[in-house]
Amino acid sequence: MTAKDVVASLRDGMTIGIGGWGPRRKPMALVREIMRSDLKDLTVVAYGGADVGMLCAAGKVRKLVFAFVSLDAIPLEPWFRKARESGELEVLEVDEGMFQWGLKAAAFQLPFLPTRVGLGTDLAELGGLKTVQSPYADGETLIAMPALKLDVALIHVNRSDWRGNVHLFGADVYYDEWFAKAADLAYVSCEELVDRMEDHYPDDAQLNVFERCFVTGVVHMPAGAHPSSMPPAYGWDMKAFKAYADAARDPGDWAAVADRFVGASEEAYLESIGGKEAVAALPLPIF
Amino acid sequence: MTDATLAELCIFACSEAFRNNGEIVATGVGPIPRVGAGLAKLTHSPELMMTDGEAYLVEQPVPLGPRKYDDRKASGYLPFSRFFDSAVWTGRRHAMVTPTQLDRFGQINLSYMGGTYDKPKTQMLGVRGFPGNTVYHANSFFFPAHSPRVFVPEVDMISGAGYNPAKRVPGGNYSGIDLRLIVTNLCVMDFGGKDNAIRVVSLHPGVTFDEVQAATGFPLERGPLTETPLPGAEALAIIASLDPHNVRATVLKDNPPAIREAA
Numbered sequence: 001m002t003a004k005d006v007v008a009s010l011r012d013g014m015t016i017g018i019g020g021w022g023p024r025r026k027p028m029a030l031v032r033e034i035m036r037s038d039l040k041d042l043t044v045v046a047y048g049g050a051d052v053g054m055l056c057a058a059g060k061v062r063k064l065v066f067a068f069v070s071l072d073a074i075p076l077e078p079w080f081r082k083a084r085e086s087g088e089l090e091v092l093e094v095d096e097g098m099f100q101w102g103l104k105a106a107a108f109q110l111p112f113l114p115t116r117v118g119l120g121t122d123l124a125e126l127g128g129l130k131t132v133q134s135p136y137a138d139g140e141t142l143i144a145m146p147a148l149k150l151d152v153a154l155i156h157v158n159r160s161d162w163r164g165n166v167h168l169f170g171a172d173v174y175y176d177e178w179f180a181k182a183a184d185l186a187y188v189s190c191e192e193l194v195d196r197m198e199d200h201y202p203d204d205a206q207l208n209v210f211e212r213c214f215v216t217g218v219v220h221m222p223a224g225a226h227p228s229s230m231p232p233a234y235g236w237d238m239k240a241f242k243a244y245a246d247a248a249r250d251p252g253d254w255a256a257v258a259d260r261f262v263g264a265s266e267e268a269y270l271e272s273i274g275g276k277e278a279v280a281a282l283p284l285p286i287f
Numbered sequence: 288m289t290d291a292t293l294a295e296l297c298i299f300a301c302s303e304a305f306r307n308n309g310e311i312v313a314t315g316v317g318p319i320p321r322v323g324a325g326l327a328k329l330t331h332s333p334e335l336m337m338t339d340g341e342a343y344l345v346e347q348p349v350p351l352g353p354r355k356y357d358d359r360k361a362s363g364y365l366p367f368s369r370f371f372d373s374a375v376w377t378g379r380r381h382a383m384v385t386p387t388q389l390d391r392f393g394q395i396n397l398s399y400m401g402g403t404y405d406k407p408k409t410q411m412l413g414v415r416g417f418p419g420n421t422v423y424h425a426n427s428f429f430f431p432a433h434s435p436r437v438f439v440p441e442v443d444m445i446s447g448a449g450y451n452p453a454k455r456v457p458g459g460n461y462s463g464i465d466l467r468l469i470v471t472n473l474c475v476m477d478f479g480g481k482d483n484a485i486r487v488v489s490l491h492p493g494v495t496f497d498e499v500q501a502a503t504g505f506p507l508e509r510g511p512l513t514e515t516p517l518p519g520a521e522a523l524a525i526i527a528s529l530d531p532h533n534v535r536a537t538v539l540k541d542n543p544p545a546i547r548e549a550a
Contacts, residue, residue: 021367048413068413075412084399087406093398095418097371117376117419119459120448121394126404133458141458171342172366284356287340287349 001217003033003266006187010039010152013062017103017148017183018046019155019176020228023071023236026051027156027189029224032269034060035262045148047099047174049228050244053079054261056089057254063090065148067099071241072285078248092127094118094145100175102148107181112144119143153183156225158233159192159201164215166190167197167207170231180214189221191233223270223279235284240273289517289545293472294319294535296491296545297429298526299518300475302326304383304427304468305335311424312336312365312380318351318534319470320383320429325529326522336379342366352532374424375416378463381425387411388442389428391485391505393449393466393478395421396442404444417447425465431538433471435504450483472539474499475515480508489515493547517545 007030010016016034020026031051034042041062046052048069055061057079069080083089094102095117105113114132118124124131124143134140155176157166166188168176180186194200201207224230227237227244247257263269270276291299301323305313313328313335315321321340325348328335339349344363365373374380386395395417401408420426426447430437445454448464455461469476469485473494480486486508487499492515500507518526526535536542 066413068415070412076410081410084407084410085402091404093404093414095414096416097375097419100371116422116460116463119422119456120445120451120454120461120464121414121418121421122445123414123418126444131456131459139458140460141456172368174367177368286354286356 001219003030003189003219003221006030006217006219007033007037007039009185010034012039013041014151015043015045015149017150017153017179018044018051019153019174019179020049020051020225021047021174022049022068023227023241024049024172024229025156025170025174025176026225026228027154028226028228029221029266030154030156030187030189030219031055032262032266035258036264045150047096048077048080050077050241053077054254056080056083058258059088061089063092065092065094065099067094067096071245073238074241074245078245079254082248082252094123094127098145099148100178101145103175103178103182105145105147106149107178110147112146114142115145116142118145148182150179150183151185153179153186155179155186155188156221156230157188157190158207158230159194160188160190160215160218161194161197162218164188164212164218165197165208166210166212166215167201167204168209169207173209177210180210185216186214187217187219188215189219189224191222191224191230193218193220221266223276226273226279229285231284234279234282237273237279237282291518291523291545292536293491293543293545294539295518295523295526296515297470297472297539298323298326298535299522300470300515301383301427301429302330304470305381306331308332308335308381308425310334310336310379312338312374314338314380314382316382316384317429318530319431319538320385322351322526322529322535324348324383326525329525330522338365348529350528351530351534371419375419376423378424380420381427381467382420383427383429384417385429385431386417386447388437388439389430389469390439390442390449392451393483393485394442394445394451394454395428395447395449396444398444398446400443414446421447421449421464421466422461423463425467427466427468428470430469430471432540433473433499433502435502438503438505440505450478473502476507477510479510484508486510487512489513491515492517492545
């Protein structure tokens with residue numbers, strides 16, 4: 001299917017989980033397609049980077065579930081900051097570990113999973129999180145992290161076949177598996193699309209981090225994570241991130257710069273950044 | 288006399304936080320804590336585990352700054368995708384970090400300052416993993432500019448658990464809260480005072496307790512108040528090898544020497 005088909009299946013008010021982590025492995029081509037659509041009032045659930053920043057900047061987000069929003073080398077995501085400081089976002093702020101715990105609760109169709117995380121902080125009070133008591137002899141009081149049930153998950157993977165047999169590699173796959181399992185519908189974009197995985201990469205089956213029953217549809221999108229990183233294919237585009245961050249100060253108005261960071265179409269966007277070849281040449285980040 | 292800089296003295300002090308920690312993941316976030324953790328591993332505490340900052344465990348700490356992507360030699364694998372399972376929620380980690388604020392209870396903030404949850408005046412990173420880190424494993428802190436804006440009576444948004452009795456829910460298990468050292472450009476502090484109050488343990492050469500107190504937004508206790516030790520030649524050589532591009536020279540304002548010049 002195409003990115004347009006994916007976005008056409010989404011509705012206003014949906015809860016959308018976005019895979020990846022900060023400036024890494026973000027399904028940015030799918031996010032850009034949402035940016036080109038009329039979708040609104042979304043609840044976005046993400047380990048946030050520029051995906052969250054631009055969706056907030058465009059006014060598409062009603063509620064955000066997050067533990068951080070950051071571009072790493074540019075620690076504070078400027079468009080997200082603007083949206084927060086304007087008071088226009090409803091938020092649920094949770095710890096990074098609680099976040100994946102909430103996805104796991106959703107995946108297992110549980111109302112919540114218990115955790116110590118959040119005790120001793122302001123998270124529970126500010127986010128309206130409740131506690132539960134262990135029914136066993138210890139009687140421990142724990143925070144009940146609610147399930148982060150997703151209507152849709154968007155994930156960018158290294159390769160897939162048309163059935164949704166995905167291969168995820170690179171140094172780290174973060175929590176993409178749990179976004180897929182927490183969602184009613186999960187769409188993956190991929191760097192490489194093959195017809196039948198077993199005919200092409202039979203020896204790489206251990207890279208199948210989640211099974212095809214968790215994949216609703218596949219879109220072929222080489223360079224689809226740009227400007228985030230997609231190891232080992234390419235690193236993040238720090239020049240593009242910097243231009244994007246600078247634009248939050250000057251001119252500071254998303255409508256004036258949306259065309260630069262989204263483009264009228266994915267083809268136009270890719271052309272504006274020098275094509276797939278330029279993306280493929282981006283060096284992997286060194287930590 | 289020594290040629291050591293104050294940044295190097297701080298690195299040396301940070302490395303002490305990781306002594307006798309056992310076989311746990313030592314995470315230093317930022318140049319000074321990271322080189323400090325590496326120095327600990329290469330000197331007194333080789334049992335420490337450490338990542339390359341991405342996904343692999345390494346036995347040789349990776350140096351700061353530009354190097355070849357594959358220069359690291361992986362001895363193991365600890366990606367984010369299993370960081371909570373393996374390191375954080377099992378308590379097998381000691382992190383040294385730099386939050387925006389820290390208060391008299393050791394509570395930290397990196398979420399927002401001023402305003403409200405719904406409309407913060409200044410939005411920062413978000414709580415990240417600090418609630419989990421602080422309730423499960425050891426934590427230490429490094430601050431490059433000791434000031435009342437950093438050390439506040441009470442933080443604006445409690446993003447990491449400390450020793451505040453008012454933030455205890457009956458039946459909650461707080462036994463994992465384990466705040467260790469605070470290293471700053473002026474001194475080394477710990478939580479060894481009454482009811483885990485923060486106390487000054489050692490002063491950097493030429494610094495007085497009164498100066499530290501004046502730069503802190505709450506009363507401090509007096510610990511032994513020794514002089515923070517200077518790194519020797521071996522430590523300085525290792526520090527240089529872990530920071531070949533001298534990033535450490537950019538962390539403290541004006542990169543002062545470890546021993547203050549007479550006023």
